[in-house]
Amino acid sequence: MPKVKIKRKSTAIDMTAMCDVAFLLLTFFMLTSNFTQKEPVAVNTPSSISEIKIPDRNIISILVDAKGKVFFGADGQDNRVQLLTKMGAAYNITFTPAELKEFSLVNKFGVPITMMKSYLALKSEERDLPQNALGIPCDSLDNQFKSWVSAAKGINRDYRIAIKADQATSYPVIKKLMGSLQDINENRYNLLTSLKSVPDYE
Amino acid sequence: MSEVAAESQVKQKGKTKKMSTRVDFTPMVDLGFLLITFFMLATTLSKPQTMEIAMPSKEKVTEEDQTKIKASRAVTILLGKENKVFYYEGTRENNVDPVLNQTDFSPKGMRQFLIKKNYEIMVKVRELKAKKDAKKLSEQDFEKQKQELIGDKKAPIVLIKGTTDSSYKNLIDALDEMAICNIGRYAIVDITPFDLELLAKKL
Numbered sequence: 001m002p003k004v005k006i007k008r009k010s011t012a013i014d015m016t017a018m019c020d021v022a023f024l025l026l027t028f029f030m031l032t033s034n035f036t037q038k039e040p041v042a043v044n045t046p047s048s049i050s051e052i053k054i055p056d057r058n059i060i061s062i063l064v065d066a067k068g069k070v071f072f073g074a075d076g077q078d079n080r081v082q083l084l085t086k087m088g089a090a091y092n093i094t095f096t097p098a099e100l101k102e103f104s105l106v107n108k109f110g111v112p113i114t115m116m117k118s119y120l121a122l123k124s125e126e127r128d129l130p131q132n133a134l135g136i137p138c139d140s141l142d143n144q145f146k147s148w149v150s151a152a153k154g155i156n157r158d159y160r161i162a163i164k165a166d167q168a169t170s171y172p173v174i175k176k177l178m179g180s181l182q183d184i185n186e187n188r189y190n191l192l193t194s195l196k197s198v199p200d201y202e
Numbered sequence: 203m204s205e206v207a208a209e210s211q212v213k214q215k216g217k218t219k220k221m222s223t224r225v226d227f228t229p230m231v232d233l234g235f236l237l238i239t240f241f242m243l244a245t246t247l248s249k250p251q252t253m254e255i256a257m258p259s260k261e262k263v264t265e266e267d268q269t270k271i272k273a274s275r276a277v278t279i280l281l282g283k284e285n286k287v288f289y290y291e292g293t294r295e296n297n298v299d300p301v302l303n304q305t306d307f308s309p310k311g312m313r314q315f316l317i318k319k320n321y322e323i324m325v326k327v328r329e330l331k332a333k334k335d336a337k338k339l340s341e342q343d344f345e346k347q348k349q350e351l352i353g354d355k356k357a358p359i360v361l362i363k364g365t366t367d368s369s370y371k372n373l374i375d376a377l378d379e380m381a382i383c384n385i386g387r388y389a390i391v392d393i394t395p396f397d398l399e400l401l402a403k404k405l
Contacts, residue, residue: 014227015226015227015230015231018227018231019230019231019234022231022234022235022238023234025234025238026234026237026238029238029242029245030241032245033241034246035244035245045250046370046371046374047374048251048253048377048378048381049378049381049382050251050252050253050254050378050381051251052251052253053250053252054250064370162252164250167369167370167371168369168370168371169369169370170366170367170369170370171281171364171365171366171368171370171372171373172364174364174370174373175392178257178390181257182257187256187257187258188255188256188257189255190253190254190255191252191253191254191255191374191377192250192251192252192253193250193251193374194251195251196378
């Protein structure tokens, strides 16, 4: 009786199809991606039922952490250069071209303008350390926040203001920010929130 | 024998060896997935949600404007500490203080009161939305008619006032309730000594 011969199959699989899928997905992700931007502090936004999306461009983003420190960022590298030049002129600080270039790469910062020079001299990974992220002063005596926003608005009228604050940020801080914005006649702005579903009320 | 061997060698030399056209794709797939992983981790697929608010400009807001609101329509929400909410209707009349009620932002709390207060408009908005969902109404018409409805003369006006102990989350929750209950007129205003007095009495 002949033995049953088990046919030995090759273990090599045709990878072509898998490769196709992989690259298809890769293309999709490459085209749809806009990169997560690094933020100096972690902020946990409150959730809301609002479903309006924020536009991609022309955004002044204001970040407020739980302790009430304020960070500022405007998009567009050319605008940033103009912005710092303008702010430097207003506060009598002259920035070198190298510093301006460095500033144009900073996404969000939170230092008083007087410390901007030393801040820009730091390495980018050192900038977000707690001792270097001081927040922009925005009290009634020294309201640099107001100057930043109005300077940015002066450069680009289309800028929209988006405030991203932490759940635990205390109300007076927000009130102060809103008051500052009101002072410079910026009465429309966006509050960033995360999505929560609309409740059914039956 | 040796001849045969030599002959076969000659033959092999002349034959062009057929190479397999198959390429091993495994490293390429590896690379593909590596890049996919990178892009997946580095992207933000969902854009953050926003809430648009428009505040009144500073010059226009005067004491007179603030008191112009009819007391019967006014609802004041006070954001207290530890996520507590207080509300009262109207204002002090004939030396009688309005009743200050304590509640929270759960569906059974603040929302219940606002729904009761704004019931007629909510029903109308819901009918409108049903119409829109049934494709009988375009998006723009829906928005327009909704704005007309919620701007109704009899609709309540809500004043949101935060105490120093409240948080940003409370403010967003309060604004959310306005959206859920279709309240068209609301404002974020400063807390007054009168409100603090009421709160102090309650606590």
